[in-house]
Amino acid sequence: MTTNPDLQLELRGPQNNIAVIRLARPTKRNALNDGLILALRDLMDNLPEGVGAAVIHGEGDHFCAGLDLSELKERDAGQGLQHSRMWHTALERVQFGPVPVIAALHGAVVGGGLELASSCHIRVADETTFYALPEGSRGIFVGGGGSVRIPRLIGTARMMDMMMTGRVYNAVDGEKAGFAQYLVPTGTAFDKALELAGRIAQNAPLTNYALMHALPRIAEQPSDQGLMAEAMMAAIAQSAPEAKARVRAFLEGKAAKVSKD
Numbered sequence: 335m336t337t338n339p340d341l342q343l344e345l346r347g348p349q350n351n352i353a354v355i356r357l358a359r360p361t362k363r364n365a366l367n368d369g370l371i372l373a374l375r376d377l378m379d380n381l382p383e384g385v386g387a388a389v390i391h392g393e394g395d396h397f398c399a400g401l402d403l404s405e406l407k408e409r410d411a412g413q414g415l416q417h418s419r420m421w422h423t424a425l426e427r428v429q430f431g432p433v434p435v436i437a438a439l440h441g442a443v444v445g446g447g448l449e450l451a452s453s454c455h456i457r458v459a460d461e462t463t464f465y466a467l468p469e470g471s472r473g474i475f476v477g478g479g480g481s482v483r484i485p486r487l488i489g490t491a492r493m494m495d496m497m498m499t500g501r502v503y504n505a506v507d508g509e510k511a512g513f514a515q516y517l518v519p520t521g522t523a524f525d526k527a528l529e530l531a532g533r534i535a536q537n538a539p540l541t542n543y544a545l546m547h548a549l550p551r552i553a554e555q556p557s558d559q560g561l562m563a564e565a566m567m568a569a570i571a572q573s574a575p576e577a578k579a580r581v582r583a584f585l586e587g588k589a590a591k592v593s594k595d
């Protein structure tokens with residue numbers, strides 16, 4: 335369902351409302367060449383109508399080995415800038431696209447693969463997952479938004495350590511550091527991500543929009559502006575008919591209570 339065989343789209347869920355996006359280049363450990371990055375950008379721009387959430391995962395033993403190093407030719411500074419900006423555009427479409435995206439992680443989540451995972455809204459990792467930024471040892475730098483997004487997950491000090499020393503985080507330490515919000519048994523990350531996507535797709539679309547587009551921006555604002563932006567977003571969200579119907583349902587005992595189980 336995409337123009338690039340290395341990137342596959344499948345609709346799942348009872349109403350076909352979950353987009354499953356698969357990196358399908360297992361022989362190259364799902365390394366991201368330019369064609370794949372552009373296909374991802376286009377896919378995010380053209381998700382079928384009615385999709386409420388997406389899961390992205392990788393075929394084979396690894397989520398993604400990062401930038402396709404075979405394409406790292408002699409680029410001059412201007413070409414390098416354009417290449418990085420191309421990644422930025424594609425991963426912006428993931429982060430600030432139409433629906434929440436859950437990354438189901440296993441095996442290598444390295445370099446640009448980690449940058450891709452960081453642009454998603456939720457990360458579910460299984461016990462085989464490992465995280466690294468080999469750019470440091472390859473004499474390059476992150477270029478897919480990693481220096482902006484990764485410190486927000488794990489802190490600047492940890493990212494600097496990873497790039498300077500080549501440190502690799504395993505799944506358990508990676509979850510503690512903040513890479514993933516969920517750590518699940520080997521082989522179950524995709525199912526867990528699908529389950530979460532199903533739940534997220536039932537939210538009011540405006541709530542998901544606010545969480546994806548307003549929350550990260552508010553969190554970066556000085557508190558005074560942030561509080562004002564929050565008040566405006568809250569006012570817009572609660573004025574939607576769907577919000578009123580959901581609150582009414584709770585008050586009439588027809589909606590689920592918060593439960594710790």
Ligand code: 1HE
Pocket residue numbers: 361362363365395396398399400401402403404418421442444445446447467468469472475476477478
């Ligand atoms: C690749 C790539 C790749 C594998 N580009 N071809 N990323 C890296 O520096 C990570 C490089 N990859 C690895 O460290 C390992 O491949 C893995 C740990 C991910 C997996 O190991 P393994 O033993 O399962 O696979 P392999 O035998 O190393 O690789 C299988 C094939 O995939 C092999 O090709 P073949 O033709 O010899 O079979 C590898 O060459 C190929 N392959 N990874 C190209 N990355 C926006 S800027 C982002 C900057 C970066 O991402 S830099 C970090 C790049």
